[in-house]
Amino acid sequence: MPGIWTILRVTLREGIRRRLLLALGGLSLVGVLITAWGYAELPNLPGGRGATGLETDQLQLIASQLLILVMFMFSFVLALAAVFAAAPSVAGELETGEMVAVLARPVPRRSVLLGKWLALAIVVVVYALGATALEFAAVLITTGYHPPHPIEASLYLAGEGLVTLALAMALSTRVPPVTAGIIAMLLFGIAWVGGVVGGIGAAFGDPVVGQLGTVTRIVLPTDGLWRGAIFSLEPGSMVLAGAAAGPQIAAFPFYASAPPPLVYLAWSLIWVAGMLAIAVVSFERRDL
Amino acid sequence: MAATSPVVEFHALTKRYGRTTALDDLDLQVDRGEVFGLLGANGAGKTTAVKVLLGLTRPTSGGGSLLGMPFGDPESRRRVGYLPELFRYQGWLTGGEVLRLHAELSGLAPERWAEEIDTVLATADLRTRADDRVSTYSKGMQQRLGLAVALLGRPEVVVLDEPSTALDPLGRHELRGTIRGLRELGTTVILNSHQLTEVEQVCDRVAIIHLGRLLAVGALSDLLVAGGIRLRAIGLSPAAEDELARAGEGGLERDGPWLIVRGATEEQIPELVEMIVRSGGRVYGVELMHPTLEDRFRQLLGSA
Numbered sequence: 001m002p003g004i005w006t007i008l009r010v011t012l013r014e015g016i017r018r019r020l021l022l023a024l025g026g027l028s029l030v031g032v033l034i035t036a037w038g039y040a041e042l043p044n045l046p047g048g049r050g051a052t053g054l055e056t057d058q059l060q061l062i063a064s065q066l067l068i069l070v071m072f073m074f075s076f077v078l079a080l081a082a083v084f085a086a087a088p089s090v091a092g093e094l095e096t097g098e099m100v101a102v103l104a105r106p107v108p109r110r111s112v113l114l115g116k117w118l119a120l121a122i123v124v125v126v127y128a129l130g131a132t133a134l135e136f137a138a139v140l141i142t143t144g145y146h147p148p149h150p151i152e153a154s155l156y157l158a159g160e161g162l163v164t165l166a167l168a169m170a171l172s173t174r175v176p177p178v179t180a181g182i183i184a185m186l187l188f189g190i191a192w193v194g195g196v197v198g199g200i201g202a203a204f205g206d207p208v209v210g211q212l213g214t215v216t217r218i219v220l221p222t223d224g225l226w227r228g229a230i231f232s233l234e235p236g237s238m239v240l241a242g243a244a245a246g247p248q249i250a251a252f253p254f255y256a257s258a259p260p261p262l263v264y265l266a267w268s269l270i271w272v273a274g275m276l277a278i279a280v281v282s283f284e285r286r287d288l
Numbered sequence: 289m290a291a292t293s294p295v296v297e298f299h300a301l302t303k304r305y306g307r308t309t310a311l312d313d314l315d316l317q318v319d320r321g322e323v324f325g326l327l328g329a330n331g332a333g334k335t336t337a338v339k340v341l342l343g344l345t346r347p348t349s350g351g352g353s354l355l356g357m358p359f360g361d362p363e364s365r366r367r368v369g370y371l372p373e374l375f376r377y378q379g380w381l382t383g384g385e386v387l388r389l390h391a392e393l394s395g396l397a398p399e400r401w402a403e404e405i406d407t408v409l410a411t412a413d414l415r416t417r418a419d420d421r422v423s424t425y426s427k428g429m430q431q432r433l434g435l436a437v438a439l440l441g442r443p444e445v446v447v448l449d450e451p452s453t454a455l456d457p458l459g460r461h462e463l464r465g466t467i468r469g470l471r472e473l474g475t476t477v478i479l480n481s482h483q484l485t486e487v488e489q490v491c492d493r494v495a496i497i498h499l500g501r502l503l504a505v506g507a508l509s510d511l512l513v514a515g516g517i518r519l520r521a522i523g524l525s526p527a528a529e530d531e532l533a534r535a536g537e538g539g540l541e542r543d544g545p546w547l548i549v550r551g552a553t554e555e556q557i558p559e560l561v562e563m564i565v566r567s568g569g570r571v572y573g574v575e576l577m578h579p580t581l582e583d584r585f586r587q588l589l590g591s592a
């Protein structure tokens with residue numbers, strides 16, 4: 001695809017020159033430091049100091065739950081960054097006119113679109129892996145807790161970012177930047193709430209409400225991948241306790257009883273590829 | 289490809305946006321090496337025609353070719369330079385970096401980049417600002433950068449869509465010189481403009497478009513309406529008006545209080561004044577009119 005690497009490089013350069021990467025990296029580092037301070041204070045909580053083995057378990061359980069909450073924050077930041085980087089990348093440049101001069105070159109539109117997506121995908125993946133690695137290091141150093149599947153957790157978060165990125169990019173080929181951003185964020189939020197409501201349905205034995213979560217996870221795989229991240233971060237004791245608690249535990253939004261099946265991961269990949277294909281067709285058919 | 293083969297051809301090209309017809313059954317051809325003017329009022333369809341030929345917009349029906357390839361084929365744009373009407377370049381890049389980006393995208397051999405970029409920077413008078421970010425450029429400088437982008441790599445066809453809207457008088461003069469220089473190099477130039485004097489001064493052939501329809505096309509000399517003599521006179525009898533109408537080759541026209549004896553020459557001025565005075569009329573003013581495209585343009589738009 002001629003031009004794809006040129007567009008990729010120039011998009012990355014734009015991220016650097018416009019200080020997007022600096023803001024993302026710098027503020028995330030601040031977030032990690034603040035949470036590290038919080039973790040470090042955990043052993044000083046009343047009843048925590050001089051803990052026996054049981055108390056150490058408690059500490060690790062609390063640390064794991066806090067880690068999941070912090071990761072939820074990172075997944076939200078990741079989705080937000082992906083949406084607000086992707087939404088103006090096509091629509092914004094079409095509005096200002098920057099895109100016209102580029103598309104008048106012997107470059108297929110799919111090269112422009114996919115070049116931009118790939119550049120932002122690199123940012124999303126590097127950010128997801130970097131921010132989570134720092135957070136895992138912080139929690140390990142301060143509390144001694146290490147999640148059972150850290151790499152998988154990071155990859156699930158990166159996957160969530162890539163799904164959001166593809167969605168925002170597709171919307172950006174047809175609707176103005178602000179609208180594309182708002183639609184993508186709303187869908188991200190609806191998918192998460194759909195998962196929570198589905199969990200409540202499963203907990204209280206209502207199959208119709210329970211199905212809602214399944215449907216939203218298929219329509220937009222962000223929540224399904226987030227559940228994978230939760231499972232990767234939970235200590236074994238939490239999973240066992242959850243299983244012993246019965247079906248009602250499904251109502252708890254920060255608990256996952258199992259990782260997403262392989263077929264779901266395959267579906268997520270197909271979903272991203274399909275959304276990019278839709279974005280390409282939509283962009284190629286658009287009159288400028 | 290033969291030296292005289294058309295560089296651009298539109299065949300029965302129609303473009304509609306909803307219920308608005310931007311181009312209506314356009315048949316047009318631009319030959320190699322000519323400076324071709326697309327002339328029309330705002331909203332006439334000039335920019336749509338250019339966007340269709342560059343593959344930026346798809347026609348509703350009909351089609352055409354650019355350098356022998358169908359519209360929309362990315363390869364057809366390899367030897368084309370384009371300055372859009374809405375010129376905007378990446379503000380976070382320097383002027384030199386914008387040109388480098390376009391050199392890369394146009395498929396220019398990397399060993400030619402430095403020389404080509406330096407040449408077009410000189411043409412656009414931007415050499416001293418090449419290392420400054422585009423966001424610091426004035427509007428006129430951004431339009432000159434757009435011209436530099438369009439000329440990069442010595443393209444066979446240069447499409448300039450309203451290229452002087454942000455330029456000062458000196459910049460416009462230099463632009464006309466650049467276009468004439470391109471003609472001398474054998475480059476085909478398509479100039480979209482609603483500035484008649486600009487088109488008059490540089491174009492070999494002109495097409496006049498109105499509401500998406502082609503009203504006239506031809507060599508500039510064929511389209512220019514003959515000049516004439518403008519007279520401000522009162523008290524003319526119908527017989528004297530008939531006599532005046534016969535004096536010029538193009539008949540008699542009225543323009544407010546003025547009469548225009550179309551086709552009359554400077555040598556006829558005393559004779560025309562005498563004619564009016566003899567018939568009992570009084571003359572308050574006389575002007576010699578040069579042949580202009582504007583008159584032709586107004587005539588065509590008036591009849592359309």
